[in-house]
Amino acid sequence: MSQHRPRSKTSISGGAHTTRAHDSAHKHVTGSADYIDDMPEPEGTLHGYLGLSDRAHAKITSLDLDPVRASDGVVLVLTGADVPGVNDISPSGRNDEPVLAENEVLFHGQPVFAVIARTRDQARRAARKAKIGYEDLAHVTDVRDAIDAGYPHVTDPLKLERGDVAAGLAAAPRRLKGAIRIGGQDHFYLEGHIAMAIPGEDDEVTVWSSTQHPSEVQHMVAHALGTVSNAVTVQVRRMGGGFGGKETQSNQFAAIAAIAAKKLNRAVKIRPDRDDDMTITGKRHDFVADYDVGFDDSGVIQALDATFAARCGFSSDLSGPVTDRALFHADNCYFYENVRLVSKPMMTNTVSNTAFRGFGGPQGMLGGERVIEEVAYALGRDPLEIRKANFYGGPGRDLTPYHQTVNDNIIARVVEELEVSTDYQARRAEIIDFNETSPVVRRGIALTPVKFGISFTATWYNQAGALVHVYQDGSIHLNHGGTEMGQGLNTKVAQVLAEEFQVDLDTIRITATTTGKVPNTSATAASSGTDLNGMAAANAAQQIKTRLIGFASEKFGVPPEQVEFIPNHVRVGNELFPFPDFIKLAYQGRIQLSAAGFYKTPDIHWDRAKGKGRPFYYYAYGAAVSEVSVDTLTGEYQVDRVDVLHDVGRSLNPALDIGQIEGAFVQGMGWLTTEELWWDDKGRLRTHAPSTYKIPLASDRPRIFNVRLADWSENREPTVRRSKAVGEPPFMLPISVLEALGMAVASIADYRISPRLDAPATPERVLMAVERLKAMAEPLDEAG
Structure with missing residues (x-):
């Protein structure tokens, strides 16, 4: 314990509103991040594989699995009849999604049985030996x-x-x-x-x-x-x-x-x-x-x-x-x-x-x-x-x-700022001039806005829990109900906790999400992971801090307002204690140093039957300008430039937020341009591998890609540190790419006809739209 006032840092390392690397970034890059398939397997681990239907809709008339059971290494074959409880995993509770299909299959590839074998390869090979009889249905x-x-x-x-x-x-x-x-x-x-x-x-x-x-x-x-x-x-x-x-x-x-x-x-x-x-x-x-x-x-x-x-x-x-x-x-x-x-x-x-x-x-x-x-x-x-x-x-x-008042509207400012900063009007005029004299390549530009509501529309999902332990040495253990899928959720929640305790980020260890520590968790979805779990973690920290303040006030005879958490220290009256020393004192004073935090989103309600309510706590806004070039002879195109201005409120971690915006934009661009699902006349999905399903490549990225945060924005609602969600809203920014492609196509008919491009606007669809507009423009030209 320190009885004097040592020099302390003026700020913590890695608190809220600062750029910090993803907590597992170095592991992702080096390959040391453990995923389930990387975990050491217990002795005698067996491996499963699924046997799938090869009909889109049919009654199962016979099921001969004896050849499967007789295959090398097979230990067990499961069917729907072997499910000990209820053969259903429907999240909606409608009892319409069997674990394994019985009597009838409803899509091509529906799991009918499962093979358990000594190795994965054995299970995979055995699954192909089943003999299933069908009565085909429409x-x-x-x-x-x-x-x-x-x-x-x-x-x-x-x-x-x-x-x-x-x-x-x-x-x-x-x-x-x-x-x-x-x-x-x-x-x-x-x-x-x-x-x-x-x-x-x-x-x-x-x-x-x-x-x-x-x-x-x-x-x-x-x-x-x-x-x-x-x-x-x-x-x-x-x-x-x-x-x-x-x-x-x-x-x-x-x-x-x-x-x-x-x-x-x-x-x-x-x-x-x-x-x-x-x-x-x-x-x-x-x-x-x-x-x-x-x-x-x-x-x-x-x-x-x-x-x-x-x-x-x-x-x-x-x-x-x-x-x-x-x-x-x-x-x-x-x-x-x-x-x-x-x-x-x-x-x-x-x-x-x-x-x-x-x-x-x-x-x-x-x-x-x-x-x-x-x-x-x-x-x-x-x-x-x-x-x-x-x-x-x-x-x-x-x-x-749905009768919710939009009372946090900033879209006009976002759009105006982006329009001016990107010189949109002059660029559009220049593109129109270019298209008048270019026989093959046509260009397009579009500026589109986004307003995206944040909250689960199933109101009961808008809750979260967190478990925080402060150990005797001042190190902190964090567990919350959210899941980390690469988006940086754990890093942001840890930053929130570091800010609450005023300790460096490396003081906090985040552990695997488990239902044994935080129960009844909501899905990490609806862009609400940080909003919910960050507030739950903050609530747990506030409970512990309240106890610590009460302890210090009583032990040292000072008013509670004279107990202050400052960077890596706690000030009690005129005395300053390093955080670990203060925690040791509190432990010896038998103060509970653990808390289960909880948060539920306030002021939301929804009556589905009436179609009225306030399903969203707030809105996130953004806008993007995209410029494209289209080869009208082939339908091929490239995205020449993209400028994004996006609203994340007071960013908890600007680097992570910009990364989410960039990733969402490219993923959304893939949805709208290249990623096409295709079923044949037998109901078989034919786009089921990288060879037939085209996600964006590095070469598909915008040639110039500028992303800025609307750093003047602050959430008017008391969210975690006045931030806004960032997972889903930027996904819709590349609608500007589709609209820019539409403008390039529309130039074929002098912008007199809506191009009506369906999504995804693959090169084939772009080419067909070009030819369609050419045909439609001829009568207009003849009519003068």
Whole structure:
């Protein structure tokens, strides 16, 4: 203990609002970061593999697994009948997603049985020897075909409505109708799905799972085993990417590994090949958006009636909230005086689609931006003018279709600042001049905005817990309910904790997420990981600090306000103690140095039946300017330049935030330009490997890529250190790339015709759009 006042640093190292490297960055680069497949396997570990259906829709008439059982190394073969509990892992509770299919298969590649063998290769080879008899049934894979065939909804549709849409459309001076097809997307995480289950005493089992939702895996494994949740412990140190694909899709692998582990009393690991992983697991939902819009001669939208139909797959999964969120974001930054938005979550004979970064928001926003583009081309105006004319404004123009008031609106400032800083107007004029004289290469430019609501729309998910221990030597242990998938969540939460205790970041050790320490966790999704878990960790720290302040006040006879945590020290009256020395004193004084923190997002509510409420705590804003060049003879193109200005409030870690924006932009650009899912007429997914599914390469990146944070922004809500979420909102910034491609194509017809590019705008689609506009322009030219 120090009885004098030593010199202390004026600030801590690595607190909130400072740039710090990702806590595992050096491990990622050197290959020393441990993922589940890197962990030492317990003695006698067995390996699983799944046997898949080769029909899109059929009754199972026979199932001969004897050749599988007779294969080398096979120890066990599991079918749906072997599930000891309930053969269902549906996250929606609709009992529509079996662990292993029985009697009927509903998509090509649906797991029918599982093989457990001494080696993974043996299990993989044995799985191919099954003899399955089928009675084929009719199937559909396309959204329009599902509607025409009278396929059911997988969950209840949603309708958002405000004003009188019919009257608004009838009274509008101008009106047009259209549709856009919006493609899905594979998550293409670097680490595929994997689970390892280790049996324990009685009904206990520990599962290492690559999941964004440990508590759901815990509950689903218990459900399948026929036991209770406290018998199952789920652990996650890190994932090699998730993007929403590991929110629910991990359940199946974890359940099968756990069932086999308990049956055999041996550790079991299961990891599919990339091809099977892409076939078995859900994607981003494909959408078809139909719209009817009325507007005036200045481009102000007076009424919008739109339907968003989605390819949901064979089961409900998360299609309800995904299609809901599509409607929540169809307005983007725009006020619709009269509006009706309806979802159609369609069942199809495809893998059940699931969460993906943006969770339906990108599809809804793209539909809304298509409406803006249509109005602009109909009026012969710059789409940016139409965007500005329809921005949310003050009272009377600040109510969303779901009746939430937009009271933190900064989009006009963001757009104006980006427009000026990038010299958008002069560049657009120069591009138009270029296109007039360029016979082959055409260029385009677009500036698009983003307004993205932050919170789970399932209100009960907006809660988090954290466990904080302060040890006698002053070192700190942190565990929280969020999962680390490369986004830097652990680093940010540790920074928040360091700021609370005023200690250096390296004082804090973050441990693997586990349901045994923090129960009932929400998924790390909806961009809320830092918002929720950071506040929970801060709450735990505040509990401990309150006890420490009370202890110091009583022991040293000073008022509580004279106990202060300063960088790596605690000041008590006129005495200054190094943090470890003070903690040692508190321990000797029998002060509890551990706390379970908790946080729930305040002031949010949602009535789905009425389509009204405040589902979002706040909005994150951003804008991007993208410039492209298109070869009109081949449809090939490149992104020449991108400028982004994005709002993250008071950034907790600018380097991590910029990294998230850059990554989201490139991933979103892939969704809109190159990543295409394709099913053949037999219902088989043909784009199930890197050879047939094109994610963006390094050569696809914008040639010039400038990203800035709106450093003047501060969250008006009391979020963690007044920051804003950054995971999902920037994913929609590359809508500007699609719109810029549209402008380049529209130049073929002198910008008189809306290009109506569907997504993804592959070179083939761009070329077909060029040819279509050429054909449409000829009659216009002949008419003068």
